[in-house]
Amino acid sequence: MSKAPVIAIDGPSGSGKGTICKLLAQAMGYHLLDSGALYRLVALAAEHHGVSMENERALSDIAAHLDVQFLTSVDGDKVVLEGEDVSLAIRTEAVGMNASRVASLTLVRKSLEERQRAFAELPGLVADGRDMGTVIFPQASIKVFLTASAEERADRRYKQLKSKGLDASLADILVDIQQRDERDQNRSVAPLKPAADAVLIDCTHMSIAEVEQEVMTLIRNRGL
Numbered sequence: 073m074s075k076a077p078v079i080a081i082d083g084p085s086g087s088g089k090g091t092i093c094k095l096l097a098q099a100m101g102y103h104l105l106d107s108g109a110l111y112r113l114v115a116l117a118a119e120h121h122g123v124s125m126e127n128e129r130a131l132s133d134i135a136a137h138l139d140v141q142f143l144t145s146v147d148g149d150k151v152v153l154e155g156e157d158v159s160l161a162i163r164t165e166a167v168g169m170n171a172s173r174v175a176s177l178t179l180v181r182k183s184l185e186e187r188q189r190a191f192a193e194l195p196g197l198v199a200d201g202r203d204m205g206t207v208i209f210p211q212a213s214i215k216v217f218l219t220a221s222a223e224e225r226a227d228r229r230y231k232q233l234k235s236k237g238l239d240a241s242l243a244d245i246l247v248d249i250q251q252r253d254e255r256d257q258n259r260s261v262a263p264l265k266p267a268a269d270a271v272l273i274d275c276t277h278m279s280i281a282e283v284e285q286e287v288m289t290l291i292r293n294r295g296l
C-alpha cells in the first residue's frame with residue numbers, strides 16, 4: 073500500500089466537499105480524487121453504450137474498463153471519457169441521479185476500488201466522496217465528515233444554478249437532495265456514514281473559508 077498521506081473528506085451531496093477538497097489539494101500541493109466523478113462517468117458511459125442502470129454485471133464491466141483521463145491545464149480541469157470532453161455532461165442532474173443508482177451496486181463499487189486507491193501517490197491525496205474514510209482509505213491520516221442541513225444544501229445549489237442563469241425550483245432541488253441522501257445513506261454497500269474516527273463538521277452556518285481553516289488546523293495538528 074502507498075505511503076502517501078490521505079486526507080479523506082466524506083459527506084452528502086451539496087455539503088461543499090468539492091470546493092473544500094480543491095482548496096485543500098491546492099494548499100497542500102496534493103493530488104485530488106473526485107470519486108463521485110467516477111460513478112458519474114460509469115453512469116454516462118452506460119448511457120452512451122445503451123446499458124441499463126439495472127444491469128449490474130455490464131455496469132461493473134464498464135467501471136472496470138473506464139477509459140478516462142483527468143486533465144489539468146491553465147484553462148481549467150477537464151474530464152475526458154473515451155476521447156470526448158465530458159466535463160459538463162457528467163455534472164447534469166440526470167447523470168447525478170443515475171450515478172446514485174449505479175453507486176448502490178456492489179460489483180460496480182468493487183470495480184472502482186483499486187482505481188481509487190491508485191490516486192494515493194506522493195506527496196499526498198485529498199479524497200472526496202462518501203466512503204473514503206470508511207472503505208477506500210481506512211488508514212487515512214485525516215478523516216472529515218462534512219455535512220449541512222438539506223435545506224441549506226438545496227439553497228446553495230439553487231443559488232448556484234440561478235447564478236449560471238439556469239432555471240431552477242428550490243422545492244424540486246430539496247426533494248432531489250432528500251431522495252439522493254436517502255439512497256446514499258440506506259444502501260447496503262458502503263452507505264454514506266462517518267467513519268468512527270472522523271471529525272464531524274456541520275457547515276450549515278459556516279463560510280467556505282471557515283471550513284477550510286478548520287480542516288487546515290486538523291492537518292497541521294497531524295504534522296502534515
Ligand code: DC
Nearest residue numbers: 107108109111171172175201202203
Ligand atoms: O459527489 P457526487 O454528487 O459527484 O456523487 C455522485 C453520486 O455517486 C452520489 O449519488 C453518491 C455516489 N458516490 C458514492 O456512492 N461514493 C463515492 N465515494 C462518491 C460518490
